[in-house]
Amino acid sequence: MSKRDRKRAEIVGKLATHFLEAGLGDTGVRRLAEVADTSDRMLLYYFDTKDEILAAVLGEIGGGFTDVLDAVFGTEPLRPADAVTRIWAMVRDEATAGQLRLWLDLSSRASRGDPFFGAIVEQMAEGWIVWLSGMLDEPDAEKRPLAELIMSAIDGQVVLFPTDLTKGDAAVAKLQDLLRDL
Amino acid sequence: MSKRDRKRAEIVGKLATHFLEAGLGDTGVRRLAEVADTSDRMLLYYFDTKDEILAAVLGEIGGGFTDVLDAVFGTEPLRPADAVTRIWAMVRDEATAGQLRLWLDLSSRASRGDPFFGAIVEQMAEGWIVWLSGMLDEPDAEKRPLAELIMSAIDGQVVLFPTDLTKGDAAVAKLQDLLRDL
DNA sequence: TAAAAAATGTAGCATGTGCTACATATCAAG
DNA sequence: CTTGATATGTAGCACATGCTACATTTTTTA
Numbered sequence: 001m002s003k004r005d006r007k008r009a010e011i012v013g014k015l016a017t018h019f020l021e022a023g024l025g026d027t028g029v030r031r032l033a034e035v036a037d038t039s040d041r042m043l044l045y046y047f048d049t050k051d052e053i054l055a056a057v058l059g060e061i062g063g064g065f066t067d068v069l070d071a072v073f074g075t076e077p078l079r080p081a082d083a084v085t086r087i088w089a090m091v092r093d094e095a096t097a098g099q100l101r102l103w104l105d106l107s108s109r110a111s112r113g114d115p116f117f118g119a120i121v122e123q124m125a126e127g128w129i130v131w132l133s134g135m136l137d138e139p140d141a142e143k144r145p146l147a148e149l150i151m152s153a154i155d156g157q158v159v160l161f162p163t164d165l166t167k168g169d170a171a172v173a174k175l176q177d178l179l180r181d182l
Numbered sequence: 183m184s185k186r187d188r189k190r191a192e193i194v195g196k197l198a199t200h201f202l203e204a205g206l207g208d209t210g211v212r213r214l215a216e217v218a219d220t221s222d223r224m225l226l227y228y229f230d231t232k233d234e235i236l237a238a239v240l241g242e243i244g245g246g247f248t249d250v251l252d253a254v255f256g257t258e259p260l261r262p263a264d265a266v267t268r269i270w271a272m273v274r275d276e277a278t279a280g281q282l283r284l285w286l287d288l289s290s291r292a293s294r295g296d297p298f299f300g301a302i303v304e305q306m307a308e309g310w311i312v313w314l315s316g317m318l319d320e321p322d323a324e325k326r327p328l329a330e331l332i333m334s335a336i337d338g339q340v341v342l343f344p345t346d347l348t349k350g351d352a353a354v355a356k357l358q359d360l361l362r363d364l
Numbered sequence: 365t366a367a368a369a370a371a372t373g374t375a376g377c378a379t380g381t382g383c384t385a386c387a388t389a390t391c392a393a394g
Numbered sequence: 395c396t397t398g399a400t401a402t403g404t405a406g407c408a409c410a411t412g413c414t415a416c417a418t419t420t421t422t423t424a
Contacts, residue, residue, distance in 0.1 A: 003370085023294050029412060040412085042372065050412060104290040104341065111283045111344035112207055118345040125342045148353035152338025159286065159337040160307045160330070162293035163300040171330035178331075178360040185400085211382060222382085224402065232382060 008046050011036045015057045020098045024105040062124045066131050077137035080146055080179040087154055088172050092165055100158050190228050193218045197239040205283035244302045248309040259319035262328055263361040270354050273336055274347055282340045
C-alpha cells in the first residue's frame with residue numbers, strides 16, 4: 001500500500017469517527033483539516049476535491065455500517081416483530097444516535113436535489129434494506145417490502161421526534177402488534 | 183398597524199409560501215430578497231438580522247400548519263388503511279413534496295440540538311399527529327399510537343428515498359395490508 | 365552523491381456571505 | 395414651504411469558502 005493510500009485511509013478514518021460522533025455539521029476544508037490533524041493544503045493534496053473527501057468518508061461509514069449491524073445482531077433469521085425490537089433498541093441507544101443524525105443530514109441534503117448526496121443516501125438505504133430483508137424469517141416475496149416498512153417506520157421516528165426519541169416508543173409498539181399476527 | 187409591520191408581514195408571507203413550495207434550500211439574504219421581491223438592503227432594514235427573518239418565517243409556517251391540513255382534507259372519520267391511502271397520495275404529490283423536504287431540513291437541524299428548530303419541529307409533529315388521530319375511526323386508546331405509526335412510516339419514506347418517493351410504494355402497501363386486519 | 369520525485373508550508377485568488385456607511389429620495393407634520 | 399423622519403439605492407467591508415501557484419523541504423532512486 002502506497003504512502004498516499006495510507007494517508008488517505010488515515011484521514012478518512014479520523015473524519016469518519018468525527019462525523020459519527022458529531023454529525024455532518026461544518027464540512028469546510030479548513031475545519032476538516034483540523035479534525036484530521038493536517039492542513040487544508042494537504043487534504044487537497046491527497047484528495048482532488050472536497051467532494052471526493054466527503055465521498056470517501058461517507059462511503060467508509062456506509063460500508064462499515066453493515067459490519068456494525070452484523071456484529072450487534074447475529075445472522076440468524078428473526079421474526080419481524082423481534083427484528084423491530086432489536087433495531088429499535090439499537091436506534092434508541094445514544095451510541096447510535098450520531099449515525100441517525102448523520103442519516104437525517106444526508107437525506108435532507110439529498111432531498112434538496114444535491115446529486116452527490118442523493119447517490120450516497122441511495123447506497124446506504126439499499127444497504128440497510130438488503131441487510132434487514134436478509135434476516136427476516138418470512139417468505140421471500142414478503143421480505144423486502146417488510147424490511148422497507150420496518151426501516152421507514154424506525155427512520156420516521158427520527159424525523160418526527162428528533163429531540164426525544166422516547167416519544168417513538170408507542171408507535172413502535174403498535175408496529176410490533178401488527179407484525180405479531182403475521 | 184405601522185408600515186413597518188405591514189412590510190414585515192408581507193415579506194414573511196412571501197417567504198413562507200416559497201419555503202413551503204421549495205423547501206428551505208438557499209437562505210442567503212440576496213436570494214431571500216429576490217424571493218420577497220425586494221433587496222437585501224431592505225430585508226435588513228425591516229429585520230435586524232438574517233436569523234430574525236428565518237425565525238419569523240418558520241414561526242409563521244409552524245403556526246398555520248394544521249390549517250393547511252384541514253383545507254386539503256375533510257374532517258370525516260377514516261379507517262386507518264384509507265387514511266394511509268390519502269396521506270400517501272398527498273405526500274407523493276409534487277405540490278406537497280416541498281413541505282416534506284422542509285420538514286426534513288428542520289428535523290436535521292433540530293437533531294443537531296438547535297432549540298429553535300427543535301421547538302418548531304415539535305409543534306409541527308404534534309400538529310400532524312393530533313390532526314390525523316382525530317380523523318381515525320378507531321377506539322380512542324388506539325388512535326394516537328396508530329397516528330404516530332402512520333406518520334412515521336410515511337415520513338420514513340422521505341428519509342429512505344429522498345430522491346424518488348415512488349420507491350416507497352411497496353412499504354406503504356405493506357402497511358395498508360397490516361392495517362386492513364384491524 | 366546527484367538528480368528526480370514526493371510531500372509540505374506560505375500566501376493568495378475568486379467568489380460568496382451577512383451586514384453597514386453614506387448618499388439620496390420620498391413623504392408627513394408644522 | 396421647510397424640516398425632520400422614513401424609505402431605498404449604491405458601494406463596499408470583513409470574513410469564509412474551495413482551491414491553487416510557487417517555493418521549499420524531505421525522500422527515493424540511479
